[in-house]
Structures are given as C-alpha cells and as structure tokens.
Amino acid sequence: MAENQNESYEAFIKGIWRDNPVFVQVLGMCPMLAVTNSAINAVAMGMATLFVLVGSSFLVSSFKQWIPKQVRISSFIIIIATFVTVADYTLLALVPKVHKELGAFIPLIVANCMILGRQEAFASRNTVRLAVMDALGMAGGFMVALFSLGAIREILGNGSLFGVDLFGEYFEPWVIMILPPGGFLTLGLILLFFNWVTQQKDKFIAQVVEAERVASDG
Amino acid sequence: MSQDKPPDAPAVSSVRLVLTLALAGLISGVAIIGIYEVTLPTITINKARELREAVFKVIPGVTRMQKLVYKNGELVPTTKTEKDEKSIYGGYDSQGSFIGYAIPAAGPGFQDVIGLLYGYKPDQKLVVGMEVLESRETPGLGDKIYKDAEFVANFRELLVEPEIVTVKKGMKSRPNEVDVITGASISSKAVVRIINETHAAWSVRLPQPGSEPLMTEPEKAVDEVK
Numbered sequence: 296m297a298e299n300q301n302e303s304y305e306a307f308i309k310g311i312w313r314d315n316p317v318f319v320q321v322l323g324m325c326p327m328l329a330v331t332n333s334a335i336n337a338v339a340m341g342m343a344t345l346f347v348l349v350g351s352s353f354l355v356s357s358f359k360q361w362i363p364k365q366v367r368i369s370s371f372i373i374i375i376a377t378f379v380t381v382a383d384y385t386l387l388a389l390v391p392k393v394h395k396e397l398g399a400f401i402p403l404i405v406a407n408c409m410i411l412g413r414q415e416a417f418a419s420r421n422t423v424r425l426a427v428m429d430a431l432g433m434a435g436g437f438m439v440a441l442f443s444l445g446a447i448r449e450i451l452g453n454g455s456l457f458g459v460d461l462f463g464e465y466f467e468p469w470v471i472m473i474l475p476p477g478g479f480l481t482l483g484l485i486l487l488f489f490n491w492v493t494q495q496k497d498k499f500i501a502q503v504v505e506a507e508r509v510a511s512d513g
Numbered sequence: 514m515s516q517d518k519p520p521d522a523p524a525v526s527s528v529r530l531v532l533t534l535a536l537a538g539l540i541s542g543v544a545i546i547g548i549y550e551v552t553l554p555t556i557t558i559n560k561a562r563e564l565r566e567a568v569f570k571v572i573p574g575v576t577r578m579q580k581l582v583y584k585n586g587e588l589v590p591t592t593k594t595e596k597d598e599k600s601i602y603g604g605y606d607s608q609g610s611f612i613g614y615a616i617p618a619a620g621p622g623f624q625d626v627i628g629l630l631y632g633y634k635p636d637q638k639l640v641v642g643m644e645v646l647e648s649r650e651t652p653g654l655g656d657k658i659y660k661d662a663e664f665v666a667n668f669r670e671l672l673v674e675p676e677i678v679t680v681k682k683g684m685k686s687r688p689n690e691v692d693v694i695t696g697a698s699i700s701s702k703a704v705v706r707i708i709n710e711t712h713a714a715w716s717v718r719l720p721q722p723g724s725e726p727l728m729t730e731p732e733k734a735v736d737e738v739k
Contacts, residue, residue: 363525363533370537377541381548388552391559398649474654 303428306421310432317440318489322409327441328478330400334457337445339393341438343386343401347378348410348437349430352418356426359419371414372405379404409437440485447481448472563646564630568602568615571632571642575604575612581726583718590729601715604632609728613641614719618711622703625649627658631668631708636722640677640708643668655700664701667691673712677705 316322323344330340351374355362362370383401386394394401404410413433418426449455452472454462471477568578582591583599591600602615613634619626628647631640645659657664671677672688679702682692693701720726 361533363530365525366530366534369534373534373537373541377544380545384548384552384556388555388559391556391563 303424306417306425306428307432307435310429310434310436311439312436314433315436315440315489316409316433317437318486320409320412321486322412323407323437324482325403326400326407327444328475328482330397331441331445331448331478331481332452332473333396333449334442334445335393336396337441338438339386339390340397340400341434341441343379343382343397344404344407344410344437345431345434346382347375347404348413348434349427350378350381351375351410351414352426352430353423355414355418356421356423362419367419368411368415371411371419375410375414376405409433443485444478444481448477452477567630567644567646568604568632571615571630571644572604572613572634573632573641574606576607577605577609577728578602578615579605579726579728581614588718588720588726590726603726603728605728611725611727614715616711616715617646618707619647620703620707620710622648622658623650623655623697623699627700627703627707629704629707631711633673633712635719635725638672638674640668640671640673643704643708645704650697650700654697657694657697658700658704661694664692664694668708673708673716676709676712679705 310316314320317324317327326340326344330336351371354374355371358370379402382404383394386397386401413430417429421429446456449457450461451469452474454460454466454468469477472481565578569575579590579602580592581588581601581603583601588601590603601617604612604615606612613632615630615632617628617630619628621627626647627645627650629643629645631644632642633639634641643665648656648658650656650658659665667685668691670688671691674689677689677691679693679698680686680690682695684690685692691701691705
C-alpha cells in the first residue's frame with residue numbers, strides 16, 4: 296500500500312517539477328506564448344487544460360483494453376476534442392469575459408501536444424489511478440508555468456496583477472511584455488534559469504560524490 | 514504489417530477498427546449535444562444582457578430601450594427575439610422620449626468578423642458611442658479597437674456625413690475624422706468601414722428626426738436589466 300501511494304505521488308510530482316511540461320519538456324508552447332499576457336488568462340487556460348487532461352487521461356486509461364492499437368491516436372483525439380468542446384461551452388456560459396479574451400485558444404487545446412503526449416506515453420499504459428495522478432501533476436506543472444509567465448508579463452507590461460493596479464500612476468508599463476516578443480523573452484529567461492538551476496544541482500551532486508570518494512579513499 | 518507497431522498488438526479486423534471509431538464518435542457527439550443543450554440558456558441570457566448593457570453604453574443618457582424592426586418601409590417596435598438582420602435598438606430616457614438608436618453592425622476585420630454596436634443620434638447625424646461585441650483581432654494589437662480608450666473616444670462625437678474617414682494618429686482635425694491605432698491600422702480602419710457601410714444601409718430606412726417610434730412598453734424598467 297505504501298509503495299502504491301509512493302508511486303502515485305511520484306506520478307504526480309514529476310509533472311510539477313522534474314518533468315515539467317513547459318520548462319523541461321518544452322511542450323504546449325502555443326498556448327504558453329499566446330494567452331499569458333495576463334495572470335487571469337493564464338489561470339483560466341491552465342484550468343481548462345487541467346480539466347481536459349485529467350478527463351482524457353481518466354477515459355483513456357479506463358478504456359485502454361478496448362481501444363485497438365491501430366486506431367488509438369484517433370480515439371485519443373476524439374476523447375480530447377470532446378472534453379475541449381465541453382470546456383469551451385462551460386467557459387462561455389460561466390465566464391463569458393474570460394472566454395472572449397482566450398478566444399480561439401480554447402478550441403486549440405485539442406492541438407496541445409502535451410495532452411496527446413500524456414495519453415500515448417502514460418495513460419494508455421498505466422492504471423486509472425496513476426493516469427489521473429500523472430494528469431494532475433502535468434496539468435499542475437503546466438499551470439504553474441502559465442501562471443509564472445502570465446504574472447511576470449502582466450506585472451511588467453501592465454503594472455498590475457489579476458487586474459489590480461500595483462504601482463500607481465508613476466509606473467510606465469513595458470508594453471513589449473504584453474506583446475508577443477515579451478512572451479518569448481520571458482520564456483527564454485525562465486528556461487535559462489531552469490537549466491542553470493539543474494546544472495548547479497548536477498555540479499553539486501558531482502562534488503558530493505567526489506568528496507565521498509576522496510573521504511573513503513583516505 | 515508495419516514495423517513501428519508494438520510486437521504484442523494483435524491483428525484486428527478492420528470492421529472492429531471502424532466500429533470502435535464510430536462508437537467513439539457517437540458517444541462524443543451525444544456528449545457535445547448534451548453540453549450544448551445544458552449551457553445554451555445561460556449563454557443566451559448572457560448575450561442578451563451583454564447587448565442591453567452595450568446599448569446603454571453607446572447612447573449616453575438612455576435608461577430604457579426597445580427593439581425596432583424595419584418592416585414594410587417603416588420602423589416598428591418588436592419584442593421577438595429571433596435573429597433578424599434588419600433590427601436595431603431605440604434608446605429612450607426615463608420619460609420615454611427618444612434619444613438615439615443603437616445599431617448593430619458587422620464586417621470583416623483583420624482575422625475574423627468584427628461585430629459591434631454604435632449609438633447614433635439622427636437629429637445631429639452623430640455617432641455617440643461604439644462598443645465592440647465580437648472580435649478575434651490579434652491580442653495586444655488589433656484588440657485595441659476596444660481596449661484603447663483613446664481610440665474608442667473617437668466615436669463619442671463623430672459626424673457620419675459625408676462619411677467617416679481615418680487619419681494618422683494625432684492628425685484628427687475635423688468632426689468626421691478618426692485617429693487610427695498605430696500598429697493596428699487594418700483593425701481600426703475595419704471598424705470605420707463597418708460603421709460607414711451600416712450607416713449607408715440604415716440612413717435611408719430611418720424615419721425623419723422627430724418622428725421616431727414611441728416607447729411602447731412602459732412596464733419594462735431599468736431594474737429588469739440589472
């Protein structure tokens with residue numbers, strides 16, 4: 296039982312940090328760059344993706360015995376597209392303003408390769424429980440990435456966070472951060488930071504190993 | 514069979530493949546119809562409320578409105594909610610006297626159709642407000658047609674005759690000129706073109722200033738909208 300729980304935890308946590316879909320796998324770049332010009336858009340997009348990914352992973356892993364291998368990709372796409380349509384109409388009914396902002400990018404969740412990737416690489420080969428944990432982790436990691444990009448771009452580009460003014464009238468917004476180049480710049484810097492952290496960690500581990508070897512030799 | 518197939522994949526008859534996909538498509542179709550039916554009432558209410566709010570926004574001073582339809586050569590009040598291209602909205606103050614029209618208009622923008630509503634005072638031949646209802650213009654550039662307060666302010670007092678013309682930003686000097694948005698000239702020109710075309714179509718249908726249809730439903734008060 297403990298091992299089982301451990302496995303679920305592992306499936307969940309790897310998406311948040313070690314295998315983060317955006318910062319490590321560099322997947323789902325289209326919505327990542329397109330809708331992160333404000334924090335609220337980023338969170339709404341993250342929620343929609345979470346819903347689609349968890350729903351699809353659940354169904355795919357539940358029905359994996361009955362889906363012939365030859366048509367698995369088409370079946371995954373049908374499942375994903377259905378969830379996307381449900382998310383689209385639900386957002387339109389509940390939060391029409393956010394839906395207006397996200398515009399064409401909600402239907403485009405279908406084309407987010409991260410979602411199809413998780414079905415093919417994980418949900419279709421694991422138990423329902425693990426698949427759902429994996430989906431939660433990946434979607435969580437995606438949302439963390441969207442939110443950090445969205446928050447940075449909104450703070451610098453508009454001087455606000457979630458629409459709340461932060462700096463008063465003396466702040467001159469960096470309009471470029473709201474525009475597409477701002478998305479690329481911010482994403483590039485975050486990726487740089489992520490890789491630097493990973494590199495430092497590897498170096499540190501190597502040093503520790505080296506020190507232990509020297510100690511045991513001595 | 515192909516090499517990339519996993520070795521344990523059993524040979525499956527094509528009938529089964531077709532059936533699987535057909536079944537998946539069927540279930541998916543039913544699910545989509547279901548969510549459409551469930552959300553449709555809310556979406557319709559939202560759209561109607563958005564429209565009413567927009568009417569009040571584009572004609573300052575209006576507290577009541579009614580739908581007007583152009584039928585048999587004259588403008589008559591209607592309560593039907595069916596989709597009718599030839600309908601506009603009349604705006605009235607609390608005493609029921611006519612203030613202006615709110616005219617829906619649509620046309621191609623930079624990416625997709627731009628749908629908007631503009632307020633029009635026929636006695637002064639002035640556009641007095643403009644609100645974009647539907648647009649998929651580029652975020653950060655084209656969407657300034659409704660996010661850029663300076664651009665929207667162009668339409669608060671804009672002469673429609675002989676026609677609205679666009680000028681470079683900061684060059685507006687006549688009452689029928691609009692400053693285009695730098696970096697979004699196609700979208701801002703599209704807005705002007707849509708209003709010009711719609712005005713040309715409607716100006717012949719509107720009655721003489723002073724003989725507008727009267728407010729017919731006194732019981733429809735403002736609080737109903739909120």
